[in-house]
Amino acid sequence: MGVPAILAGGKGGAHAFVVAFGLLNTLNRITDTLLSVIMGFSWDQYGPRTLMVSMAVLTLLGLIALLPVKSELFTRPPKARTYDWVVRSRSSVLVGLGSIIGIIYYYFIYKFHGEVASLKPSSKILSPWGAVFTLIIFPFAFSILLTVIFLIILVGSTETRWLIAGLVSLIQIMLTAVVLTTLVEPLNELAREHGKKPILAPWIVFVFTFLIPPVGMGLIQWALNQAILITKEATAQPVIGAEMSGEVAEGT
Secondary structure (H helix, E strand, C coil): CHHHHHHCCCCHHHHHHHHHHHHHHHHHHHHHHHHHHHHHHHHHCCCHHHHHHHHHHHHHHHHHHHCCCHHHHHCCCCEECCCCCCCCCCHHHHHHHHCHHHCCCCCHHHHHHHHHHHHEEEEECCCCCHHHHHHHHHHHHHHHHHHHHHHHHCCHHHHHHHHHHHHHHHHHHHHHHHHHHHHHHHHHHHHHHEEEEEECHHHHHCCCCCCCCHHHHHHHHHHHHHHHHHHHHHHHHHHHHHHHHHHHHHHH
């Protein structure tokens, strides 16, 4: 559902590429592996009708999932998400190290989305609570699904538990990489509006978050700090110009 929604908006760049191809390809590979195991087990237990029944059930579930989707999602441009938060600079190193702790990690995910939208309203990012719930609920639901599957097919061995933990961690890391990557583009747009070079390439955030998640969190905080400096410089220039004009007028 996310892929056609993004493509329908006519938006390009790293955001569309990462979401449409990066995350989708990874999830497809994981689900293909799981479905192969499930279908093989079901075929042996219930016969060849399993394929037709499962196809019909999955198709029906897909149609049900599309029912609550509003048509405006594909026909109207999305509204820019904006907030009026006080944005403060932080140490990117401390943010990265602190994000290792679960509660602090979700706190910064929440703060990042509100602060980015406060500096640069954008329709490309999630709401603060939406980002937090996405990173909590999706891996949690996925872990429950995996646990049920492996309890049905395999014996609950130590290897099974480690496999479940690894797959859930992979989903969590991929989602974090995508969510953090979407935050970069609005900050780069803010820099371009003030005649500055883009602050950070989105692919850098994606790669570092995927390999070392705390580094990705620190990079987002660094980009936020740069955006704050750009905003302060932009607001200070008119004031300086006005003072100089007043001095010239007094001298005249």
